[in-house]
Amino acid sequence: MRYLRLYTVFFLMIPLLIFAEDGSQLWLRFPAKNGIPADKIISKGSSPTLTIARKELISHWQGQTVELRTENKDKNLKDGYRIISTPEKIVISAGKEIGLLYGVYHILRLQQTKADLSHLNSTEKPSYDVRVLDHWDNLDGSIERGYAGRSLWKWEDLPGKISPRYEEYARANASVGINSVVLNNVNASPNMLREDYLKKVKVLADIFRPYGIKVYLSVNFSSPKVLGGLQNSDPLNKDVQKWWKEKAAEIYKLIPDFGGFLVKANSEGQPGPQDYGRTHADGANMMADALKPYHGIVMWRAFVYSPSKDDRAKQAYLEFVPLDGKFRDNVIIQIKNGPVDFQPREAFNPLFGALRKTSEMVEFQITQEYLGFSNHLVFLAPLFKETLDSDTYSDGQGSTIAKITDGTLRPAKITAISAVANIGEDINWTGHHFAQANWYAFGRLAWNHQLSSEQIADEWIKMTFTDDQNFLNPVKEIMLSSRETAVDYMMPLGLHHIFAGGHHYGPEPWGDYKGGRPDWSPVYYHQADAQGVGFNRTKTGSNAVSQYFPPLNKIYGNISTCPENLILWFHHVPWDYTMKDGKSLWDELCYTYDSGVKRVRDYQKTWDRMEPYIDEQRFADVQSKLRIQSRDAVWWKDACLLYFQTFSKKPIPYDIERPVHELEELRKIKLNMGHHN
């Protein structure tokens, strides 16, 4: 009897098992039927990369014959490819085999998005040579700022046991052109370079290689001392230099195409060359010399800030500009998009364009440390584009960050772009189904920074969900407005870093970590007082505006020309200051928070109408995340408005929904989710 019941339960569950959609396939969703037979693929050779390309076609391609051929004349396309179609066949040619695989993913994407395949004639060449995902994964399996479960890398099982997800991960990356991965956290354990760990890294490198992906490691500057037992890790010490050379030799013996090192030095307590009175250039060059014989590179981070009385936003520029021209050719400076820290909106980092003789790359953050973790739906392509399209004026008008970093404006030795990954063990990889779109968007923009956010969202929705217009259009609208919405309910008008310390999830504008570093306190960033709110970075304040090229220094420095979405970033603005729409600053702040809340509510309404178009599981998952986002938006609005009201002493405009929390109650909320600010 008991067994019978168990059986029944089992059989009842079968449809659920078949129809439940978990999101694990990401955007790689293809018709269930087979693709073309093997004899409709014309190709020479049987390398692992070509084998994958053929397998993808045999499993998923529904169209005409495909010819794949490497051509010497296409070598200048780097990883790129050409596609030409006739009714009978599609020819994909490339200088390298990886270009052929990328070309195959290209036509599969066209098929998925129902594009016209009959008259293809296009050439694709990546915007950047090195397209990097940085993982902040620790050796114990935890992930710094990770919100999708534990690390994919099972260090304890490697090198013997191999998770199928390693290859799935590589495939997803290759499908959008990502070709480099840094496996471990920039707050790096010296153990990463231990022999046993390198053998594990080798296994991952071997799995990733056919997908065109190179492995890199974050290294701890003190490794020679901690791991090698040397007296110090001084970059000018011959023994230290020798230690790095030998380490490089050891790595390349295992992994001949190893990419290189990523280094966070003298930042947030990490060791670095300054511990020995040396410069960032001394440190970076020592590693660059060790990697040079193998064509490895050093990505040296500009995210440095040490206790200082000066404005934190100025530090990267102050430390790196004097070192311009002192770095080896195989060093590239990795610069966060903004000068503070991956905030919902920042002015761009003034270091872009300021280094004239040194290669520069952008570091974005895909993981939503400051954007609601994996609970909030925030599509990041508009944020990435905003940075890349920013005009620095470094070499006159049109000197965008895209052009500075992709080699157009200055022939850079290395061109690269990177982002901190949002990937973990969760079945859907990224915690929120829509966070997959941010991984996708980064890859697509690293390949082609000219793509629009709209185009990327359009592709992604069609591939991941459906091309039904009733779903596509409203959901695209949600995605495209979602970043601005998050800015509005969290930190509008240039406000920044008013997060609760440590976890960076909720609001804590009252946070004043007396005794700690002032620049870890939200009150440091908003500077609210009886007169107004905002950080004065003009000449009468920290003068961070002077780090921008003319005319931006003037534009930002003048309250009447400063873009309003950055006004509190650069100015301390009186509460009754008249904004462009005629409202006072205080009223503007209130209405902006309120509109952020309202838009999340609209997203809920729109989403609920989407039920007929997609599977139940993903529908319900997103629905419940939107509920959280909606509650959080109200939390942000109430916390910020009630707190700022203690300074402005003005009423919240009466047509705005009243706060539903007490300020005192909000002040008590303290999630304990992190370790430092």
Ligand SMILES: CO[C@H]1[C@H](O)[C@@H](O)[C@H](O)O[C@@H]1C(=O)O
């Ligand atoms: C890896 O450390 C991070 C830290 O968790 C994070 O809060 C801050 O954004 O930036 C640091 C960095 O980028 O180095």
